[in-house]
Amino acid sequence: MNAIRKANMPAYPLEPFALDFFDIAPVTHRFSVNLPVSPATAWSELTRQNTLDWCRIIKSITFTSPAPYGVGTTRSAELAPGYVKLSEKFFCWDEDPDAGRYRNAFYVEQANVPGLKAFGELTEVEPAPIGCRFTWSFAIELAGVMAKTSKFANPVSAKTFATIETDTVKHFSKF
Known part of the structure; x- marks a missing residue:
């Protein structure tokens, strides 16, 4: 049972995607940014329990599947200040420690707020001349009446993603 249903909150299903x-x-x-850490260190930070605790807009991230993580892993996310809750499922999880290349992607299975048809994230880490190159991609499709506002969502969401x-x-510069 996912965290949204456990909390007796409304659960709006979202569509999976590739x-x-x-x-x-x-x-x-x-x-896409260069980080002053090894690919393994970056990956470790991005896949640990309570990851993304350095992001102001994220209240909590909790893996709800046991380690080791891979395709099928689930986790819950709560966005600050706590109004939006998401249940996520990873459909891609590639690790090649010898090459220093890592990648995972999830889609949101359920949200406690309406208005989303599909939402997910893709993270990629690879070696760079110094440290690593981290690429973070976000994909969103709004639902219903909200879908008509998609062309306005990019400029608004850009500020959130810039944060x-x-x-x-800033977090990785402290290593």
Whole structure:
């Protein structure tokens, strides 16, 4: 049973999707930054329990599947200040420690708020001349009446994603 149903909150199902959705979704955002840490260190931070605690817009991230994580892993997310709750399922999980390449992607299975048809994230880590290159992609499709506002969602969501990028770079600069 997922965290949304356990909390007796309304659960709005979202649609699953494949990796190509990160390129074709009505609302997308992607940023790619160099981090001053090894690919293994970055991956470890991105896949630990309570990850993303450095992001101001995220209240909590909890893996709800036992380690080791992989395809089928689930987790719950709560966005700050706590009004939005998501149940996520990973459909891609690739780790190649010898090459320093890592990738995972999830889609949201359920949200406690209406208005989303599909939402997910793709994270990729690879070696760079110094440290690693981290690429984070977001894909969103709004539902119902909200879908008509998709063309306005990119500029609005860009500010939110800029905060995530700033917080992430700041976090990794402390290593």
